[in-house]
Amino acid sequence: MPGLKEYRENKNAFSGVNAGSPATIDLPSDRGMIMSATWEYAEDGTPANEATLIAGAPKSELIIDGQVFSEYRTADVLKLNKFYGFGFKPGLLSHHFAQPWRRGVGESEATALVASAHREPSMRLYIEEGRVNPTLRQHIKSEGLGARGRGIVAAQPARSANRVIKHWIDIIQAKSSGSTPTRYRYEGGGQRIRGFHFEGSNITAIRMEVDEQERWWYKSLDHLNIDLENNGFFPQPDTWHVVFEAMGGTVESAFDPNYGGMSNEIDFEIYTSDTESVRMVVERYDTPATK
CATH class of the missing domain: 2.60.120.730 (Jelly Rolls)
Known part of the structure; x- marks a missing residue:
């Protein structure tokens, strides 16, 4: 029923x-x-x-x-x-x-x-x-x-x-620290991207570009978390949740990496206090193979 x-x-x-x-x-x-x-x-x-x-x-x-x-x-x-x-x-x-x-x-x-x-x-x-x-x-x-x-x-x-949630994990080695960011290009694919979760207590700021155009620029974890908390979510310790669906409040807010039939280039500038690695968990949407 x-x-x-x-x-x-x-x-x-x-x-x-x-x-x-x-x-x-x-x-x-x-x-x-x-x-x-x-x-x-x-x-x-x-x-x-x-x-x-x-x-x-x-x-x-x-x-x-x-x-x-x-x-x-x-x-x-x-x-x-x-x-x-x-x-x-x-x-x-x-x-x-x-x-x-x-x-x-x-x-x-x-x-x-x-x-x-x-x-x-x-x-x-x-x-x-x-x-x-x-x-x-x-x-x-x-x-x-x-x-x-x-x-x-x-x-x-x-x-x-x-589309079903699929996890994709990568380890980002911080190559610089302080005012010089580590640049990282996402190449994990996906029909849609629900969000990126960056784990590391050494992260101090995150900037995201799409096709070399700045789209999100969080200068501190407070800037990001207040947006998430105001939408009813619960940020976890030492994690930067750049989650488009959470910030937009709808499944349609998930990021389309192939908008208009063209592949978008997604780049991050990750600022850290040291050169320890950053672990990234990506929540992707993909459709499993059908009958």
């Missing part, structure tokens, strides 16, 4: 839940749109806290037709969930495809995963060696499509699929 959201355990069988190996589970294709997928992870019967989750289950993957669509580091998922206002409970690691904070139902569901539009969708969680009696379940929050929606997906899966 469209409009009725459900929260149920994924009853598909895991490939195995053992320390030192990944556990893979098929996503149900009969639930319509998947709003979120939540891992329930415990060790020796105790639900994992954040530190245990990061150490014991350091990364997960979304897999389409046997190919890894995206890798998600657990520490990044936890941090970004907090930034977007999602809470945390011990033992639960949630991947939010839909975003309920967006304006209106269409906006909130614009990036939900339409599992039936893709061939063999699954997710995989990596469990580190040496973990004590790990146990794992997965729960799915979904919304039915209705008869008409199912017909459209079956006939035109490419038209039915949504």
Whole structure:
């Protein structure tokens, strides 16, 4: 039934839940749109806290037709969930495809995963060696499509699929400091870019250019965070969240790197207090391969 959201355990069988190996589970294709997928992870019967989750289950993957669509580091998922206002409970690691904070139902569901539009969708969680009696379940929050929606997906899966969040990570080595910035060109692709998250307590300012034209110029973290906080978001320590969707308040605010059919050149000038590296997590939107 469209409009009725459900929260149920994924009853598909895991490939195995053992320390030192990944556990893979098929996503149900009969639930319509998947709003979120939540891992329930415990060790020796105790639900994992954040530190245990990061150490014991350091990364997960979304897999389409046997190919890894995206890798998600657990520490990044936890941090970004907090930034977007999602809470945390011990033992639960949630991947939010839909975003309920967006304006209106269409906006909130614009990036939900339409599992039936893709061939063999699954997710995989990596469990580190040496973990004590790990146990794992997965729960799915979904919304039915209705008869008409199912017909459209079956006939035109490419038209039915949504863009889905994909993570891309790079390490930027600061080559200078003080008043001389390190210049960095983004070459990570993506149909749309939700935002850039720069991690490093040594960052003092960030300037962004598009096709050599200045677009954003944050001279301090306060300049950036006040804009984000005024829009209802929760900046995390030692992180510069240059998130276009958060500043614009809509999924349509995501940056199009190929606007007008032409590739835009995206450059950053990153000012730092020393020459330590800066870690960058990019949230991209891409459409997984369809049937």
